[in-house]
Amino acid sequence: MTKIDKGPPLDAAYWHTVHANDYAVPHDADLSTLTDELARALKDPDPEVRDGIPYVVLRTWIERDVIGRELRAGLGTVMADRFTDHEIQARTFAPLVLDMIVGRGDFDPGWLAAFRRWYPAEADLRGYDPELGWLHAVAHGADLLGTFALHPAVDPTTMLALASDRLLAPTDQIYAQQEDDRLAQAIARALTRPELSEAESVEWLAPIEADFAVGRPPGVPTTAAHTSNAMRTLRMLYLLADVGVRTRPSGPVVRPLHADALQQRLARVLALVFQSH
Numbered sequence: 001m002t003k004i005d006k007g008p009p010l011d012a013a014y015w016h017t018v019h020a021n022d023y024a025v026p027h028d029a030d031l032s033t034l035t036d037e038l039a040r041a042l043k044d045p046d047p048e049v050r051d052g053i054p055y056v057v058l059r060t061w062i063e064r065d066v067i068g069r070e071l072r073a074g075l076g077t078v079m080a081d082r083f084t085d086h087e088i089q090a091r092t093f094a095p096l097v098l099d100m101i102v103g104r105g106d107f108d109p110g111w112l113a114a115f116r117r118w119y120p121a122e123a124d125l126r127g128y129d130p131e132l133g134w135l136h137a138v139a140h141g142a143d144l145l146g147t148f149a150l151h152p153a154v155d156p157t158t159m160l161a162l163a164s165d166r167l168l169a170p171t172d173q174i175y176a177q178q179e180d181d182r183l184a185q186a187i188a189r190a191l192t193r194p195e196l197s198e199a200e201s202v203e204w205l206a207p208i209e210a211d212f213a214v215g216r217p218p219g220v221p222t223t224a225a226h227t228s229n230a231m232r233t234l235r236m237l238y239l240l241a242d243v244g245v246r247t248r249p250s251g252p253v254v255r256p257l258h259a260d261a262l263q264q265r266l267a268r269v270l271a272l273v274f275q276s277h
Contacts, residue, residue, distance in 0.1 A: 010040070010044070010054065011037075012049075015053045016046055016058060023066075025061075031071065035058075037054075042093045042097060043053075044089075045089055047133025063100070069106065072101045076097075077110065079098045079101075080098065083118035085115045089132050092140050092233040093140070095115065095141050096140050096144075098115070099143050102144070105151075115148070118167075119162060119166055120166045122138075123171070124137060126173065127175075134178065138166065138179035139183070142185070143182060149186065156190045156196055159186075159190045160190050160191070163190070163203070164208055166183070167208060167226065167229060167230040168227055174228055174230065175229045180233040183233050184234070184236035184239075184240055185240065185245055187237055188244075189245055191258070201256065201257060201258040201262055205265055207232075212230075212272035212273050215273075227273065228238075232270060238263055241262045
């Protein structure tokens with residue numbers, strides 16, 4: 001465990017004051033110490049701590065460059081380490097923070113390697129837990145996948161393959177809180193990268209196509225959960241190929257580079273699991 005994860009409990013009143021003062025850094029405060037405290041808060045099992053004001057303060061300070069590049073680099077490494085944490089909320093909030101950092105243009109190959117190991121292997125796919133609050137491993141991971149896919153240092157084909165691996169990982173958990181939509185958006189963002197060839201824009205679907213082609217075992221009345229998740233994700237991707245996606249919040253809506261070829265391949269893949277009765 002990194003030392004940043006050890007320290008005193010969150011001073012809620014202090015952070016409420018920061019929030020009320022338009023996120024201004026308190027006078028004479030040590031920004032490194034404050035960043036450490038915010039990082040600890042984002043693995044707290046109490047959702048009011050983890051998903052409350054500390055999250056908003058951290059996001060705002062990163063957006064405003066209050067937390068500069070050097071501190072962001074250290075924070076990114078802490079979050080990458082959390083992908084192997086034994087607590088689920090620590091693992092699933094790590095991609096949210098890395099998304100903030102990579103979205104600023106920062107990049108470390110170690111962050112990407114840690115994420116690629118974690119994302120398809122995560123077995124706890126609960127969206128919301130009554131005690132822990134939002135966990136959302138698939139959705140939070142999808143957001144980071146889409147951000148990595150837009151970074152010039154990242155090969156977009158590796159992110160498309162990673163999305164395929166996540167969709168094919170066996171699970172009993174049906175996506176029930178728009179995880180399929182979030183993952184489809186991430187894939188669509190990856191597919192806007194201009195260096196992708198037409199073949200590369202559709203080849204990542206081959207393993208999913210092969211999985212769909214196997215079909216349901218005889219006598220099994222329902223589709224496997226991962227198959228259901230995958231086909232709903234691909235349906236949303238088909239729609240996004242048609243209407244486009246934003247690669248940044250205030251940016252224009254753009255279609256994937258080879259949208260027509262993508263839709264043709266998606267239609268072929270989805271036809272394998274279409275049930276007419």
